[in-house]
Amino acid sequence: MRLLLISNSGKPLYWWCKKEIADFVKNEEVTFISAATVYSCVEYYQKAQNILKEVGVKLNHLILDQKTEELIDRTSVFLVGGGNTYQLISQLKKRGLLDKIKRQVKKGASYIGLSAGANIAGPNILTTNDWNVMGSVVFEGLGLIPFNINPHYSTPQDKILSSAEARDERIEEYLVFNKNPVVALEEQTFLKVESNKVQVGGDGKAKVFIKNQKPKEFKPGDNLDFILL
Amino acid sequence: MRLLLISNSGKPLYWWCKKEIADFVKNEEVTFISAATVYSCVEYYQKAQNILKEVGVKLNHLILDQKTEELIDRTSVFLVGGGNTYQLISQLKKRGLLDKIKRQVKKGASYIGLSAGANIAGPNILTTNDWNVMGSVVFEGLGLIPFNINPHYSTPQDKILSSAEARDERIEEYLVFNKNPVVALEEQTFLKVESNKVQVGGDGKAKVFIKNQKPKEFKPGDNLDFILL
Numbered sequence: 059m060r061l062l063l064i065s066n067s068g069k070p071l072y073w074w075c076k077k078e079i080a081d082f083v084k085n086e087e088v089t090f091i092s093a094a095t096v097y098s099c100v101e102y103y104q105k106a107q108n109i110l111k112e113v114g115v116k117l118n119h120l121i122l123d124q125k126t127e128e129l130i131d132r133t134s135v136f137l138v139g140g141g142n143t144y145q146l147i148s149q150l151k152k153r154g155l156l157d158k159i160k161r162q163v164k165k166g167a168s169y170i171g172l173s174a175g176a177n178i179a180g181p182n183i184l185t186t187n188d189w190n191v192m193g194s195v196v197f198e199g200l201g202l203i204p205f206n207i208n209p210h211y212s213t214p215q216d217k218i219l220s221s222a223e224a225r226d227e228r229i230e231e232y233l234v235f236n237k238n239p240v241v242a243l244e245e246q247t248f249l250k251v252e253s254n255k256v257q258v259g260g261d262g263k264a265k266v267f268i269k270n271q272k273p274k275e276f277k278p279g280d281n282l283d284f285i286l287l
Numbered sequence: 288m289r290l291l292l293i294s295n296s297g298k299p300l301y302w303w304c305k306k307e308i309a310d311f312v313k314n315e316e317v318t319f320i321s322a323a324t325v326y327s328c329v330e331y332y333q334k335a336q337n338i339l340k341e342v343g344v345k346l347n348h349l350i351l352d353q354k355t356e357e358l359i360d361r362t363s364v365f366l367v368g369g370g371n372t373y374q375l376i377s378q379l380k381k382r383g384l385l386d387k388i389k390r391q392v393k394k395g396a397s398y399i400g401l402s403a404g405a406n407i408a409g410p411n412i413l414t415t416n417d418w419n420v421m422g423s424v425v426f427e428g429l430g431l432i433p434f435n436i437n438p439h440y441s442t443p444q445d446k447i448l449s450s451a452e453a454r455d456e457r458i459e460e461y462l463v464f465n466k467n468p469v470v471a472l473e474e475q476t477f478l479k480v481e482s483n484k485v486q487v488g489g490d491g492k493a494k495v496f497i498k499n500q501k502p503k504e505f506k507p508g509d510n511l512d513f514i515l516l
Contacts, residue, residue: 096463142460184420191413191461195424231371232420234325 061251063176065209065243080113093149094141094174138175143186148194180206211242256282290480292405294438294472309342322378323370323403367404372415377423409435440471485511
């Protein structure tokens with residue numbers, strides 16, 4: 059399997075990672091999944107398309123309410139855009155697309171996930187920062203990797219004001235109920251997964267949380283292969 | 288009904304609001320609900336008890352796995368502590384306590400909710416900042432008030448880095464799927480609800496989000512009675 063899992067936000071869209079995406083995609087056509095937005099999927103696709111065109115990446119839009127089977131079957135690279143993770147997973151699940159995408163990735167398609175798209179690559183989506191604004195009861199992930207991602211990670215700065223919201227405490231709460239590790243990615247940071255290699259890339263840190271262990275930080279260039287064991 | 292809904296965090300526990308709690312409680316005994324913690328309920332109760340003793344408030348602990356009926360029936364003030372909102376609501380629901388607490392409040396008991404405890408006072412808990420780390424499918428609230436609370440509100444400071452996480456965007460996403468208003472409370476801010484009066488108190492702002500309207504900010508002393516209409 060070949061995955062690029064990116065913690066991305068800010069405007070313009072993909073400002074720092076579009077070159078990274080282009081390098082990863084090479085000359086393949088890309089199937090863009092816009093389902094994480096709670097607004098217009100078409101506008102989201104057009105925006106992504108315009109920006110990635112600048113770096114020579116061609117996007118095809120997976121339109122949820124059309125026949126998607128044939129497009130998925132010929133996809134060599136998926137790009138799952140950010141937005142609301144609960145929206146993304148429930149929209150895909152409702153149409154039976156989780157299994158289809160997973161099967162295609164297992165067969166060799168590459169997978170690029172941005173934020174929500176990175177969240178759904180793990181066993182479940184319960185380390186998303188997003189709110190479950192639609193009351194979805196779908197929490198499973200694609201299970202492409204044996205750990206969860208938490209994008210947009212930042213070390214809590216202010217001990218008093220942030221304590222109720224401190225990211226580390228949330229991840230520790232997750233580990234009270236779940237066994238799989240969590241990799242928190244700062245902004246402008248990504249993981250590249252290729253067969254049994256996992257490498258940190260970008261400009262920020264990755265912080266690995268494992269149940270009953272002290273969290274550890276890694277920097278760009280470090281490998282996290284141990285997390286696949 | 289008589290409610291005190293507090294956005295509280297930081298240490299020591301209740302540092303800025305304990306006097307406010309004491310004034311609201313008067314000389315009644317208080318039933319403390321510790322169910323929002325994912326750690327030790329007993330330790331949580333003891334901590335709260337020790338701190339509120341300083342301001343003359345006596346807490347009785349509602350122990351989830353004991354007979355709770357009799358204690359609820361003679362409760363004149365509930366104090367629902369903060370923690371993880373999904374944990375809190377699922378623990379109460381599982382034991383049939385949501386209806387019992389609600390009934391007692393409707394009969395005249397006062398209700399103090401801190402953070403998670405404030406979140407569950409509304410129609411649903413989907414504007415909590417907490418993560419659903421246990422994969423709970425209970426999203427209903429006590430429905431004591433016709434609007435949701437979002438505690439620990441802060442205006443996003445940094446347009447680039449915070450955009451994926453901006454609180455206002457999340458609340459707007461909530462309003463795509465839901466009709467009831469949301470009142471976001473900054474730290475050290477509370478709402479006091481008495482019969483049909485709602486007043487902002489504490490040191491921060493309350494920001495009211497209503498579907499298809501521009502959000503509005505209110506300061507301590509302002510009344511939000513309109514939100515009950």
